[in-house]
Amino acid sequence: MNLLLTDRPLTVSLPEGWxxxxxxxxxxxxxxxxxxxxxxxxxxxxxxxxxxxxYPRIAKSSRVLYVSAVxxxxxxxxxxxxxxxxxxxxxxxxxxxxxxxxxxxxxxAPKDADIVAYGADTQEERDLFRRLVERNAKNMxxxxxxxxxxxxxxxxxxxxxxxxx
Amino acid sequence: xxxxxLNGSPRAPRSNSKRYAEAFCRYWRGTVETENLLRGDVxxxxxxxxxxxxxxxxxxxxxxxxxxxxxxxLKDWTRSMGEKKPTVSVLINxxxxxxxxxxxxxxxxxxxxxxxxxxxxxVLAIGSGEAILDTPFRFLVRRKLRKLAGAMAHGxxxxxxxxxxxxxxxxxxxSTTYWTRYGQRFGRTAAELDTMEIEEGT
Ligand SMILES: Cc1cc2nc3c(=O)[nH]c(=O)nc-3n(C[C@H](O)[C@H](O)[C@H](O)COP(=O)(O)O)c2cc1C
Numbered sequence: 607m608n609l610l611l612t613d614r615p616l617t618v619s620l621p622e623g624w625x626x627x628x629x630x631x632x633x634x635x636x637x638x639x640x641x642x643x644x645x646x647x648x649x650x651x652x653x654x655x656x657x658x659x660x661y662p663r664i665a666k667s668s669r670v671l672y673v674s675a676v677x678x679x680x681x682x683x684x685x686x687x688x689x690x691x692x693x694x695x696x697x698x699x700x701x702x703x704x705x706x707x708x709x710x711x712x713x714x715a716p717k718d719a720d721i722v723a724y725g726a727d728t729q730e731e732r733d734l735f736r737r738l739v740e741r742n743a744k745n746m747x748x749x750x751x752x753x754x755x756x757x758x759x760x761x762x763x764x765x766x767x768x769x770x771x
Numbered sequence: 772x773x774x775x776x777l778n779g780s781p782r783a784p785r786s787n788s789k790r791y792a793e794a795f796c797r798y799w800r801g802t803v804e805t806e807n808l809l810r811g812d813v814x815x816x817x818x819x820x821x822x823x824x825x826x827x828x829x830x831x832x833x834x835x836x837x838x839x840x841x842x843x844x845l846k847d848w849t850r851s852m853g854e855k856k857p858t859v860s861v862l863i864n865x866x867x868x869x870x871x872x873x874x875x876x877x878x879x880x881x882x883x884x885x886x887x888x889x890x891x892x893x894v895l896a897i898g899s900g901e902a903i904l905d906t907p908f909r910f911l912v913r914r915k916l917r918k919l920a921g922a923m924a925h926g927x928x929x930x931x932x933x934x935x936x937x938x939x940x941x942x943x944x945x946s947t948t949y950w951t952r953y954g955q956r957f958g959r960t961a962a963e964l965d966t967m968e969i970e971e972g973t
Contacts, residue, residue, distance in 0.1 A: 636839040639782040639831070644950065646957045650970040662972030678879045678886070680836040683843055689834045695969050698950035700867070700943055707868040707939060707946075713967040734882060738875050741835040 607666050610765075612673035613684040614758075618766050625663065629684040632656040636687055643694035649712060650694055657691040665695040668715045673765060675758075676726035679734030689742075696745075703744055711747050719743070719751040720768050724758050772924065775823035775857070776805040777816070779830030779841030783807035787864055788829045790904055791897070794913055795827070795862060798920035808844045816844065817851040825892065825923060826857045828880060831900065832865035832873050837880070845883050852887050859884050860892035860923055862916075864900025868942045870932035872898065891928070895919045898934030899942060902949055908935045 610616075610626040620626055634657045642652040651658060664670065674685035681689065696709040721739055726732045736753050743751050756764035776795070780786035784807065796803055804823075806816060820826050830841050837845070861880050863873045873896040884891040895915050897903065903912055915933045922929040935942060954964045 637781055637833070639780065639786070639838075641953070644964060645954045645959060648954075648959065648964050648966050649968050658970070659972045662969050665969050677842065677846060678837070678883045679875075680842070680879050683839055683846070686834065686836065686842060687839050690839060693834075697966075698953070698964055700946045702939060702943070705939075706872070707942065712969050714969075730885075731882060734875065734878050737878070738835055741872070741875055745835065 607663065608669040608671075609663050609667040610671045610673070610769075611660070611664075611685065611688065612765075613675060613682060614673065614761065616673065616765055617762050618769060621769055624769065627660055627663075629688060632660070634660075634684075634687050634691060637690040637693070641698070644696075644698035648694075648697075651691060653691070657688060660688055661692040661695055664692050665712070665714045667717060669718050669720075671720045671722065671765070671768060673722045673761065674724075676723050676731060676735050679726070679731045680738055682725075689746075692746075706744070708744050714747045716747050716749045719746075719748040721751065721753045722756060722761070722764055722768060723753060724756050724761055726755055772801040772825065773823050774799060774801055774803045774825045774827060774923070775819055776803060776827045776829060777820070777844070778805065778807045778809075779828055779838055779844070780807075781809060781833075781838055781840050783809040786831070787900055787904065788831060788862075791862055791864060791900075791912070791916070792827075792829045794904075795829075795916045795920060798917040800924065808840050813844065813847045814851070817848050820848055820857065821851075821853045821855055823857045825860065826889075827860045827862055827923070829862040832863060832876050835872070836876050845880075849883070849887050852889075856887070856889045858890040858892040858923075858926075860919070861894045861896075862919065863894070864897040866899075866901040868898050868934055868939055870896040870898035870934050873932075893919055893922045893928050894930045896930075896932040898932070902945070903935055906935065911936065
């Protein structure tokens with residue numbers, strides 16, 4: 607399965623095998639930081655909102671395309687919220703990965719990832735965002751990741767090009 | 772010199788951030804006020820932040836970045852920022868061993884400062900932050916907190932970090948025990964915590 611998560615409505619035609627979730631149409635509360643998904647009901651978040659239908663799909667996808675505005679060199683609130691809510695797909699237990707401590711994944715498909723980022727106007731902000739994505743790769747089971755910078759006006763076009771690759 | 776401490780943890784009332792902030796306050800001699808961003812009144816918080824000489828952001832690393840609650844606040848504060856620009860310092864902790872894993876989040880606050888014109892102050896980045904306060908190594912954290920408070924009081928910018936002085940292998944074993952005991956409190960076995968299964972979704 608391939609998953610496109612976006613923080614804005616997009617007008618794109620999805621190739622075979624892709625699903626799209628428009629986060630602006632979902633109700634997703636911020637993570638409570640309770641660790642219930644690791645210690646009370648492992649693999650299951652205590653909050654029962656729209657995130658519950660999304661993080662299992664993140665886990666299953668072998669290709670992901672995340673479309674997000676950039677704020678302070680990171681994802682804007684909608685994308686950041688769902689990424690935080692996705693920690694039930696990891697185990698509490700820790701391992702070494704490239705010599706660094708990281709959590710063990712549950713049944714999470716390794717992912718080829720594309721990130722389409724808009725609103726990062728300076729090189730400094732783009733460089734920081736890229737560093738964030740490279741760190742995410744280790745925690746989110748990305749085997750490869752590409753970042754594509756664009757503007758809000760060009761969003762549909764850029765996403766279309768990435769999907770066509 | 773007035774200081775406002777903002778706790779950016781999503782579980783602020785019962786957070787490690789709260790404990791780090793309290794320990795910091797023991798070494799701070801000026802006036803200090805502490806507020807939680809969680810469920811706070813954004814307008815009142817922005818107004819308060821705008822009056823302080825210094826703001827210390829105390830928060831956990833979340834998915835390699837700022838927790839959503841802090842991110843939302845910084846966006847709101849950017850919009851309502853007045854003429855007075857407090858110096859912004861960072862006291863961040865992360866669950867993993869390496870304090871360096873906090874770097875990107877620290878840079879995000881630095882970028883916020885650059886974009887809003889607030890001077891960027893000092894940093895203390897803590898690794899193994901979920902557990903270190905309940906180990907004998909808490910004295911290492913306190914030592915760094917004292918340095919942080921001293922630097923902030925004198926308007927010096929320092930960048931400090933600390934973690935447990937044990938090998939990564941020992942950290943892995945200790946963290947396995949930590950989470951297994953955590954689960955036991957809810958009647959869960961280690962095998963249950965270790966499940967590969969993720970709920971099906973709908
Ligand atoms: C949703 C979520 C995401 C987290 N992401 C990270 C991370 O990327 N790296 C890390 O080292 N710790 C991460 N942690 C662990 C916290 O930083 C750690 O438990 C911290 O001590 C929590 O501080 P607090 O009690 O002040 O909220 C995460 C925790 C949660 C709940």
